[in-house]
Amino acid sequence: MKPKKRKLKIGIVGCGAIGSRLAQSIKRDLKDDCQLSSIFDIDPSKSEKLQKTLSNKVIIAPTLDKLIKNADLVIEAVNSPNTKEIIKSIVSSKKSVLAMSVGKLLNAKNIFDIANKNNCTVLIPSGAIAGVDAIKAAKLAGIKSISITSRKPPRGLVGNPYCLKKGIDLLKISRETLIFSGKVSEAVTAFPQNINVAATIALAGDVEKILRVRIITSPKFKTNSHEIEMIGNFGKMITRTENLPCPDNPKTSYLAVLSGLQTLKQYCKGIFIGT
Numbered sequence: 001m002k003p004k005k006r007k008l009k010i011g012i013v014g015c016g017a018i019g020s021r022l023a024q025s026i027k028r029d030l031k032d033d034c035q036l037s038s039i040f041d042i043d044p045s046k047s048e049k050l051q052k053t054l055s056n057k058v059i060i061a062p063t064l065d066k067l068i069k070n071a072d073l074v075i076e077a078v079n080s081p082n083t084k085e086i087i088k089s090i091v092s093s094k095k096s097v098l099a100m101s102v103g104k105l106l107n108a109k110n111i112f113d114i115a116n117k118n119n120c121t122v123l124i125p126s127g128a129i130a131g132v133d134a135i136k137a138a139k140l141a142g143i144k145s146i147s148i149t150s151r152k153p154p155r156g157l158v159g160n161p162y163c164l165k166k167g168i169d170l171l172k173i174s175r176e177t178l179i180f181s182g183k184v185s186e187a188v189t190a191f192p193q194n195i196n197v198a199a200t201i202a203l204a205g206d207v208e209k210i211l212r213v214r215i216i217t218s219p220k221f222k223t224n225s226h227e228i229e230m231i232g233n234f235g236k237m238i239t240r241t242e243n244l245p246c247p248d249n250p251k252t253s254y255l256a257v258l259s260g261l262q263t264l265k266q267y268c269k270g271i272f273i274g275t
């Protein structure tokens with residue numbers, strides 16, 4: 001008889017839209033491979049709300065350190081200025097991490113070095129874009145130019161500090177307006193909650209220096225869309241995703257949550273298709 005495989009113990013830090021959706025999906029879709037061991041949120045009401053929808057076996061960890069100690073792999077789904085430190089503590093404790101806040105991993109070579117030294121894995125889902133597989137492959141033969149154009153409804157950007165600083169009154173915009181054009185490092189600083197996908201492209205293709213990021217808004221846009229154009233020695237690629245919002249958080253695309261789940265699934269099964 002085949003020996004029973006030990007289930008991977010998962011911890012989730014951040015019980016918002018993504019963390020909660022992933023928790024539900026682990027319970028439903030990955031129950032043969034994973035066991036959700038504990039959850040943690042800086043706001044106890046969030047972790048308590050999520051726990052009520054899960055089994056009693058899922059513990060609310062009193063601290064991040066306790067959560068890390070009790071897990072084989074930690075899912076990071078927080079919106080915090082300290083996200084980089086959170087990911088660093090996970091890999092420093094020799095635990096693997098599935099990181100959703102990819103913007104925080106730009107210029108974080110030390111995190112990858114620590115993970116490598118500690119023999120643990122940093123999983124970065126493709127998020128709400130298509131073509132990451134091709135970008136990784138194209139990198140091997142050289143990428144000449146690459147850009148991402150994100151289109152977002154104004155309400156998804158309301159409260160953004162960059163727009164406030166630039167005096168962009170999002171609710172007064174009546175036609176298609178380019179509100180940002182620049183480097184990925186500037187984009188993730190200006191839009192920390194909205195442009196993780198640009199960081200994913202930069203890391204996948206090692207194209208931080210040449211990646212051009214544009215953000216366009218218009219009241220006519222009802223959902224987020226992302227267009228990527230890449231030219232390299234392989235040829236040319238154009239992809240476009242038109243994303244429906246996650247039912248729990250209109251700022252998060254549903255495909256981003258699904259890609260997190262699929263990444264975890266592939267890791268558990270040890271089968272990597274198109275990655």
Ligand SMILES: NC(=O)c1ccc[n+]([C@@H]2O[C@H](COP(=O)([O-])OP(=O)(O)OC[C@H]3O[C@@H](n4cnc5c(N)ncnc54)[C@H](O)[C@@H]3O)[C@@H](O)[C@H]2O)c1
Nearest residue numbers: 014016017018041042077078079080100101127193252256
């Ligand atoms: N990779 C992608 O394609 C992609 C797509 C969408 C969102 N994201 C990113 O994923 C992250 C989570 O997104 P979301 O929609 O679930 O956000 P959310 O706002 O719904 O939830 C974030 C949660 O993190 C908690 N939190 C904040 N600081 C914390 C800390 N120090 N410790 C523990 N918990 C803390 C908050 O209380 C909240 O419950 C964000 O950084 C977002 O930018 C990535």
